[in-house]
Amino acid sequence: MTMQDQVKANIIRGIRKLLLNSHSMSKAEITEALSISFPTVSKFIQEMVNRGEVLSLGLLPSAGGRRARNFAFNPDFVHTLLVYLEKEETKYVITDAFNKKIQEDAVESFLKQDPRALSAFLRTKLIDDPSIRTIAMGIPGAVNGDVISYIPGYPLYANQNMRDILNLPVEIIIENDMNAAVIGYQNRKxxxxxxxxxxxxxxxxxxxxxxxxxxxxxxxxxxxxxxxxxxxxxxxxxxxxxxxxxxxxxxxxxxxxxxxxxxxxxxxxxxxxxxxxxxxxxxxxxxxxxxxxxxxxxxxxxxxxxDWDKDYKEGLWDIAKSKLCEMSF
Amino acid sequence: MTMQDQVKANIIRGIRKLLLNSHSMSKAEITEALSISFPTVSKFIQEMVNRGEVLSLGLLPSAGGRRARNFAFNPDFVHTLLVYLEKEETKYVITDAFNKKIQEDAVESFLKQDPRALSAFLRTKLIDDPSIRTIAMGIPGAVNGDVISYIPGYPLYANQNMRDILNLPVEIIIENDMNAAVIGYQNRKxxxxxxxxxxxxxxxxxxxxxxxxxxxxxxxxxxxxxxxxxxxxxxxxxxxxxxxxxxxxxxxxxxxxxxxxxxxxxxxxxxxxxxxxxxxxxxxxxxxxxxxxxxxxxxxxxxxxxDWDKDYKEGLWDIAKSKLCEMSF
DNA sequence: TAAACTTATTAAAGTAGTTTAATAAGTTCA
DNA sequence: TGAACTTATTAAACTACTTTAATAAGTTTA
Missing domain, CATH: 3.30.420.40 (ATPase, nucleotide binding domain)
Structure with missing residues (x-):
């Protein structure tokens, strides 16, 4: 990755992070927050509007001069599938870009089954909602990159590379449940x-x-x-x-x-x-x-x-959101 | 600090880090190591040569084509004063840019005296060697930025902002001795x-x-x-x-x-x-x-x-070296 | 030993973000 | 209500890194 690609990726990540954490913003506010020039923000926002990632929301009230145009991340530009693999059941939530629940359910635990059963299940969800671009999974075990390196009690998942075995056409992120919870707590507070x-x-x-x-x-x-x-x-x-x-x-x-x-x-x-x-x-x-x-x-x-459950839920979303900011569309 | 200033600072830091960790390098090697373009490396090296920071060392043996010019950091462009404040004595070392000892001695412990005595002592060293641009000090106590936040047994140094109280015309860096040692170990190994x-x-x-x-x-x-x-x-x-x-x-x-x-x-x-x-x-x-x-x-x-003493010595130098890479001359 | 090949360096054109100037669209106040 | 001021946006000039082409300086081989 060349140096200017990094600069570009940095800018996009910065804009996404800001827009995903606020209801809406003007170009001037983004300029201020990221310490980059207005024309650059303008160019990137234009591209994002063009590809449907960002919505132009009309004009803000005047602050003493010309009214600024208001922009927001398009909530339905990407959906995320959050999967909580637990002992007794497997919970899942499909959320929009602002973590608003679109669908939520709990099904039988996949931990006791072959991971390919999970793969098949997730595939149906991806077909139902083609906006899903990321799957984030929380796991009661140790995670090393894409690999579950240690998961007591569930030998079918031990030492599996989840990205490979699930083999799905979207980003896969896995994280230990405790780690997700501490990140969720940090963000919630x-x-x-x-x-x-x-x-x-x-x-x-x-x-x-x-x-x-x-x-x-x-x-x-x-x-x-x-x-x-x-x-x-x-x-x-x-x-x-x-x-x-x-x-x-x-x-x-x-x-x-x-x-x-x-x-x-x-x-x-x-x-x-x-x-x-x-x-x-x-x-x-x-x-x-x-x-x-x-x-x-x-x-x-x-x-x-x-509240551990809230922290865990939020944490997995935060991890998915970080990934979302890095992705190219 | 604007975005392109950051880019520039990154490049300089990268080149310095490479040159300070190797005897000498060609522009092509730097280009390769930093993933930046040859003309950019060329421009920066030229500037560094102009200000005496980098030495042009003649031609390398041919690798099958035109011979490359060889460059090295000028050892005497900056000297560093490393100070080890210990219970029984205060050790100090003046080193060149490659951590080669120029002067080394141990004097009475300044920990029992007013910090201003230390300041006066250091000032004489700066006058003796005007090439000294950085003082790095290791301290048997907790350090928070420039402040010694906790140092049992030496009340004269407790809660002092060392940068302020020493008031010297060079960069001051202080670090806890254990922390310096672990960094030194990391680098030595x-x-x-x-x-x-x-x-x-x-x-x-x-x-x-x-x-x-x-x-x-x-x-x-x-x-x-x-x-x-x-x-x-x-x-x-x-x-x-x-x-x-x-x-x-x-x-x-x-x-x-x-x-x-x-x-x-x-x-x-x-x-x-x-x-x-x-x-x-x-x-x-x-x-x-x-x-x-x-x-x-x-x-x-x-x-x-x-060897704790070696690790500590090396660690304080490593910390000073990192600072050196950030400085502007 | 000269043509073919390799590597290093320099020069010129291209790309992308910043700065500054110009313009657009409001508000405020006499 | 229009002159002065404020803020947002667009346009043009500028700066700096990259890419590509041209040149320089070697080595290798027929």
Whole structure:
């Protein structure tokens, strides 16, 4: 990719990102936001209008002079198919360019079946809605590029290159569910793009964490990061609540306290987030108080509860949206 | 900074980086390495030669056709003053553009004195060698931009903006010593620019770690990352070897094993590095064997010993070199 | 040893974003 | 209500990197 192709790609990505994150904008606003010249914005917007990607929305109220023309991303220029592969069921959502639901449903879990069954199912969705240009999938396993490198319990998906095996005529993006959730949280809360966050999920199949450092996902050398059940907090050299998830139990409080202390000492993130169905404010207050006895409080992260499902849903969309900004139409 | 200024800065940075990392290069080699056109390289090299930044070194042997002209960065175009602020003494090195030592000495520690004493000292060095354009300082404390945000034991330096208080007519860069060491290690070993490494130092004043994730230093929300003494491995909710640093002692082996297990479970780095004066191969083998009992061995990092002093020295230079590539002359 | 081939460099034409000037379309105020 | 001002858009001149062509300076081979 030559240097001016990169410049061009940068401009298009910038314009798309702005338009996808706001209802509508004028050329002057885009010029200002991207620090590029008005004529350049004008040229690119014209091209985007020509190919139906951007809609010209008429005139904005005057700001003291000639009224500016208003532009918005065409919601139906591209649709996205978001697929959530879960143990009990496979959820999917078809959304427009602004993440507005067009169709939503849950079907039998494909994780227990051959991936080709999933491929066939997705193909029917692509035929029903030819506007779909991207499929983003969330997976309860480790992802390395297009490959599922580790997915306990679902051998049919282990070490599969999903792009190859699904073999569909659209962009395929896969991501680990915890990683998607932490990205979703970051965006839902409007946190900075270089945030450092750790999202903790106790889960039925053992705990896990999604880790974002300097705004980038921490995947690890062998895609094994965030496997907090292997932190040797208990006597058995693991981190697993033998006492169960009893929010009143002192032992459970001590366990989570040590986890937080460990993460804080090593990474010093600004926030640690828990699933709202797993902990409550009272519990976190107790934990917070407990950790302060052993750790300087000015360096402790904020402890928050959040809605994991919402964060996960949003996160997968954010990942798809980033891809959308990169695509060429 | 407008878009084409960025393009220009990118090109200059690219050329400098190449020339500073190789003895000499032809224009064609630079063209190839940077994916920019020959005439553009030619233009920039010409400018750099004109201002004395680059030397024209004559003709290379023929590769089957017309012989190419050979270019190299002028070693004496800029000198750098590297300052290592340590407890017992302050070391400094003046180096040329290829990190060749021009002058080296150790003087009384400035950490116990007012920073203005350091300023006066550095000023004499700048007068002695007017080629010095950058001062890079390594500090046993947390650094946030130009500010020393935390430095136990040296209250005169705490919360000082070093750029302001030193008030010198050159670029000032400060970095934590552990962070510099991990960068130095990365470069000395020629590791990839997105490596994930943890450098562990037991130290006299308590242990610390320099953490590099996806090629970026992890500094933490309040510059408190890597404070591994606060990891609650012992019963007292800390990580401090009560048994002393006895490499034969089972308790010490267990302690380090748990530290490695913790780091691996959370971050899954490719390497964990120890100081060669603190551990030995035999000890690390024992630790490695120990961790494998509780942690999947395919996800364990490689354990290495390295020369901390060399890594630190090299790291501070690498940081200064990066700055040098950004500067305008 | 001269024609054919290779590689490096320079020159000229092409492409794409920026800057500046001109024009269009509003608002404000005497 | 029209002169002065404000903001948006378009047009033209400018700048800078790329591409292609021409030239320079070697090597190889019949």
């Amino acid at each position: 409007g946190l900075s793009s270089d945030a450092s966050l750790v999202y903790i999920y106790m889960g039925a199949n053992g705990p896990g964490a999604g880790i974002l450092i300097n705004g980038k996902l921490v995947k690890g050398h062998t895609m094994f990061s965030g496997e907090i059940s292997f932190i040797p907090i208990n006597d058995n050299n693991r981190f697993l609540p033998e006492s169960g998830f009893d929010l009143e139990d002192e032992r459970f409080i001590a366990l989570i306290s040590k986890l937080i202390q460990t993460i804080s000492a090593l990474l010093n993130p600004s926030q640690i987030i828990f699933h709202q169905s797993e902990v409550n404010e009272l519990f976190l207050n107790k934990v917070n108080e407990n950790v302060r006895r052993y750790f300087p409080s000015e360096h402790l992260p904020e402890l928050y509860v959040s | 020629g590791l990839s620019s997105d490596a994930s490494l943890v450098y562990i130092y037991m130290g006299a004043n308590g242990p610390g770690a320099g953490i590099l994730i996806n090629g970026k230093l992890v500094k933490g929300h309040t510059m408190f990352s890597g404070e591994i003494s606060f990891i609650p491995i012992n019963d007292n909710n800390r990580f401090l070897p009560e048994s002393g640093f006895d490499l034969e002692d089972e308790r010490f082996i267990a302690l380090i094993s748990k530290l490695i297990q913790t780091i691996s479970a959370l971050l899954n780095p490719s390497q964990i590095i120890f100081h060669q004066s603190e551990v030995n191969e035999l000890f690390l083998n024992k630790v490695n064997e120990n961790v494998r009992r509780y942690f999947p061995s395919e996800h364990l990092p490689e354990l290495y010993v390295s």
